[in-house]
Amino acid sequence: MSKTVFVAGVGVISGIGSNTAECLNALENSRAGIDKIKYLQTIHQDTFPVAEVKLSNDELAQLSGFGPGISRTAMLSLIAAREAKNDAGIENFGSLRTGFISANTVGGMDKTEEFFVQFMANPAKGKLRNVVNHECGKVTQLVADELGIKNYVSTISTACSSSANAIMYGARLIKNNILDVVIAGGTDALTRFTLNGFNTLMILDNQYCQPFDANRRGLNLGEGAGYITLVSERIAATLPKQLYCMLSGYCNANDAYHQTASSPDGTGSFMAMEGALKMAGLKPQDIGYINLHGTGTQNNDNSEGTAIKRLFNPHFPKMSSTKSFTGHTLGASAGIEAVFSALSAQQGFIYPNLRFETQIAEHPFAPETSFTQQADLNHVLSNSFGFGGNCSSLIFSKLQA
Amino acid sequence: MYIRSKGNISPQKTFGNVPFLDEVVVHEGNRLSCLTPDYKDIIDPKLIRRMSRVIKMGVASAMACLQDAGVTNPDAIITGTAYGCLDDTGVFLSKMVERGEELLTPTSFIQSTHNTIGAQVALLLHCNNYNNTFVSGGSSFECSLLDAQMLLQEGEAKNVLVGGIDEITDISHSILGRFGLYKQGPVSNIDLYDTHSKGTIAGEGSAFFLLTAEASGNDVAKLDAVNTFYKPATFAEVENQVESFLRAQGLSMYDISLVIAGHNGDAQNDAVYHYLEGSLFNYCNVIRYKHLCGEYPTSSAFALWYAAQIVKTSIIPGGAPITPIKKILVYNHYQNTFHSLMLLSAC
Numbered sequence: 001m002s003k004t005v006f007v008a009g010v011g012v013i014s015g016i017g018s019n020t021a022e023c024l025n026a027l028e029n030s031r032a033g034i035d036k037i038k039y040l041q042t043i044h045q046d047t048f049p050v051a052e053v054k055l056s057n058d059e060l061a062q063l064s065g066f067g068p069g070i071s072r073t074a075m076l077s078l079i080a081a082r083e084a085k086n087d088a089g090i091e092n093f094g095s096l097r098t099g100f101i102s103a104n105t106v107g108g109m110d111k112t113e114e115f116f117v118q119f120m121a122n123p124a125k126g127k128l129r130n131v132v133n134h135e136c137g138k139v140t141q142l143v144a145d146e147l148g149i150k151n152y153v154s155t156i157s158t159a160c161s162s163s164a165n166a167i168m169y170g171a172r173l174i175k176n177n178i179l180d181v182v183i184a185g186g187t188d189a190l191t192r193f194t195l196n197g198f199n200t201l202m203i204l205d206n207q208y209c210q211p212f213d214a215n216r217r218g219l220n221l222g223e224g225a226g227y228i229t230l231v232s233e234r235i236a237a238t239l240p241k242q243l244y245c246m247l248s249g250y251c252n253a254n255d256a257y258h259q260t261a262s263s264p265d266g267t268g269s270f271m272a273m274e275g276a277l278k279m280a281g282l283k284p285q286d287i288g289y290i291n292l293h294g295t296g297t298q299n300n301d302n303s304e305g306t307a308i309k310r311l312f313n314p315h316f317p318k319m320s321s322t323k324s325f326t327g328h329t330l331g332a333s334a335g336i337e338a339v340f341s342a343l344s345a346q347q348g349f350i351y352p353n354l355r356f357e358t359q360i361a362e363h364p365f366a367p368e369t370s371f372t373q374q375a376d377l378n379h380v381l382s383n384s385f386g387f388g389g390n391c392s393s394l395i396f397s398k399l400q401a
Numbered sequence: 402m403y404i405r406s407k408g409n410i411s412p413q414k415t416f417g418n419v420p421f422l423d424e425v426v427v428h429e430g431n432r433l434s435c436l437t438p439d440y441k442d443i444i445d446p447k448l449i450r451r452m453s454r455v456i457k458m459g460v461a462s463a464m465a466c467l468q469d470a471g472v473t474n475p476d477a478i479i480t481g482t483a484y485g486c487l488d489d490t491g492v493f494l495s496k497m498v499e500r501g502e503e504l505l506t507p508t509s510f511i512q513s514t515h516n517t518i519g520a521q522v523a524l525l526l527h528c529n530n531y532n533n534t535f536v537s538g539g540s541s542f543e544c545s546l547l548d549a550q551m552l553l554q555e556g557e558a559k560n561v562l563v564g565g566i567d568e569i570t571d572i573s574h575s576i577l578g579r580f581g582l583y584k585q586g587p588v589s590n591i592d593l594y595d596t597h598s599k600g601t602i603a604g605e606g607s608a609f610f611l612l613t614a615e616a617s618g619n620d621v622a623k624l625d626a627v628n629t630f631y632k633p634a635t636f637a638e639v640e641n642q643v644e645s646f647l648r649a650q651g652l653s654m655y656d657i658s659l660v661i662a663g664h665n666g667d668a669q670n671d672a673v674y675h676y677l678e679g680s681l682f683n684y685c686n687v688i689r690y691k692h693l694c695g696e697y698p699t700s701s702a703f704a705l706w707y708a709a710q711i712v713k714t715s716i717i718p719g720g721a722p723i724t725p726i727k728k729i730l731v732y733n734h735y736q737n738t739f740h741s742l743m744l745l746s747a748c
Contacts, residue, residue, distance in 0.1 A: 040504060043501065043502045044502065054425075092744050098695075105514070105515070107536075112494070113494070116494055116495070116498050117498055118577070120495060120498050120499065124579070128576075128579060128580060131576055132580075135483055135536070136485075136536040137483060137536055137537045137538035137540075137541070138538065139538070141538065141738065144631075145632075150631050150632065151631075152629075152631075153537070153540075153541065153631050154535060154537045154544045155535065155536050155537040155541075156533065156534065156535055156536065156537075157485070157514075157515035157516060157534055157535075157536040158515075158516045158519075158532070158533060158534050159515075159516055165533055169533075169548065172551050172555070173551075174552065175555075176551050183425065192497060192502060193493065193494060193510075194495065196497050196502050196505055196510075197505075197507070197510035197511075197513075199505070200505045200506055200507035200510055201510070201511070205674075208460075225486050241538070245703075252525045252531045252532065253529055253530065253531070254478075254520070254528060254529050254530065254531075254532040255529070255530075256523045256524050256526070256527050256528055256529050256701050257524070258524070259511055259517070259520060259521070259524065260507075260511050260514070267455075267529060268529065271529055292608065296587075322646055324447065382619075386516075387511070387514050387516070387520070388514060388516040388517060388519065388520025388532075389520055389523060389524065389532070390516060390520065390532055396666060
């Protein structure tokens with residue numbers, strides 16, 4: 001049984017780049033991926049800025065290798081998951097017990113939307129190939145088959161914390177000696193369903209979002225996918241390349257306050273962060289950087305900030321929301337941010353919280369505004385909180401030389 | 402792990418204090434709908450109004466399961482659902498198309514999220530503990546069981562509430578029907594296995610279980626093991642998987658009193674069950690369950706309920722008594738993608 005689970009590979013695609021190097025370059029240069037809607041067909045095109053992956057469906061098909069007509073959710077997933085797999089460079093991958101644990105919230109909804117236009121007019125109409133991969137689980141299967149992963153294939157959907165739970169589940173499958181290697185994370189494409197859904201909740205910002213700012217107005221949606229390759233101690237010892245870091249703590253808790261809103265005192269977020277620290281055997285002051293959930297809504301940032309105040313006061317780590325670059329990518333967000341956090345734990349990166357101007361009066365801390373590299377950064381906390389009160393936190397820790 | 406209690410809403414009389422399937426409810430047509438209880442007895446009427454049908458089914462069966470065990474704050478809540486809250490999804494999607502993305506309201510969007518049932522249960526109980534939802538097609542329920550099993554093994558939980566839930570809606574039935582999944586022409590659930598035609602009958606249900614690490618002395622059954630395997634290439638591979646699953650428990654087919662298998666009446670789908678009946682299961686009693694609940698991705702939750710009842714009571718509804726029933730093997734597959742095995746013992 002493996003006591004420690006290591007991050008051996010990373011892969012990401014988002015509004016700021018189609019791979020890890022491109023995304024990191026944008027983070028270093030404060031280049032946000034948020035812009036006017038270009039690819040999604042919607043009446044809200046000129047109203048809400050979003051962070052789309054800057055590739056058309058045809059371009060994504062080419063990059064992923066999927067045939068045309070496959071859901072954008074699956075194409076994004078395959079591109080990032082394949083990068084995470086290749087990055088780990090595990091030579092005998094096929095002979096190991098491998099798993100693909102992928103989260104998403106929309107499944108093949110982009111295609112279902114196309115189907116529904118014709119289906120609504122006539123229930124005998126609409127191309128069935130556009131709904132065959134509607135289920136969230138189908139998106140995962142399509143990608144697992146491309147990656148050649150067979151031993152364990154599973155999909156999690158807990159709203160915006162989905163891929164944090166996928167990463168936790170993957171780590172536990174390794175610790176329980178069920179699998180040797182797991183590619184875990186999540187994917188979500190932007191769809192009319194989610195854009196309109198969030199619009200009905202009136203939490204979309206019609207300007208560029210300003211997470212953790214006193215004058216924040218809401219969130220910008222984004223899309224993408226992010227995965228990390230988790231390996232057991234035994235596999236880690238055989239790999240020629242340097243590991244990124246270890247996943248030293250995680251915790252899943254529920255806010256149990258409201259179906260969509262977070263509690264004012266941040267009960268769920270507090271419990272998730274506290275539980276992750278406990279598992280990692282760390283004190284709050286050991287955390288060097290928090291990759292915030294930081295959506296930019298009044299409610300989330302209040303609640304998350306209050307929980308941070310309760311847990312960390314007076315030793316506040318550096319913190320930022322990279323959603324100021326990527327938008328809120330929902331089921332993919334914890335996967336994308338796990339990649340950023342793993343890089344941070346390995347190389348000491350602190351990412352800027354773009355467009356921050358005014359500190360929230362109730363918060364005795366402010367997010368970072370520039371990209372820096374810190375030699376003494378040892379532990380990174382990544383938060384992901386979602387609808388249904390689902391709160392999960394992950395801790396990535398630097399490997400001691 | 403032990404099954405302390407259960408709550409099951411299905412197309413049969415399975416909910417509440419009722420005799421164990423003393424009569425099979427006959428459904429005509431290719432769609433089996435759940436018999437729903439009076440929810441007012443279980444859920445606050447103010448909350449019921451806002452809940453869609455599948456949320457009511459899920460929440461009520463979860464609450465009944467907890468009440469039966471006398472547990473008010475489980476250490477974890479885990480749900481498995483392939484489709485999630487389809488009705489709310491369909492409502493929001495239809496309105497969005499009809500109204501050209503204008504004048505939409507949030508309720509159906511909020512409730513379309515796949516984790517809604519697990520979240521609603523947590524909310525009603527004020528339960529801050531571990532909460533997870535698997536949407537992994539035909540293995541959604543089995544993933545939930547494995548998650549529960551690991552939590553119990555890790556010492557992170559002493560008891561875990563686990564459920565498998567899926568609904569049929571008019572829209573989903575119409576679309577899935579166009580894929581040729583369901584039988585055409587007159588059909589009844591009690592003749593499901595006799596038609597030798599293409600297709601099955603659609604089903605739905607919500608079955609919850611309270612699983613514990615320690616025996617209570619009053620458990621329904623012991624769930625010894627659960628396993629899934631993905632897209633096996635041949636029937637022989639399925640056979641190997643069953644054998645190695647039993648071997649890992651130190652068992653062979655000779656130790657199994659009864660097999661509950663997932664035949665769904667579709668000739669092609671059932672071929673693997675017939676193959677096993679002629680080989681590995683040859684000397685064992687094999688019974689079926691989908692004439693009771695229909696075919697759906699989380700029907701294995703119904704199968705677990707059925708197996709637990711049989712192992713507890715030694716009654717096989719409509720069948721000759723077999724005594725004693727010590728161990729039951731449940732084998733099911735959903736569209737030859739996810740195959741699952743569950744092993745139960747009498748307590």
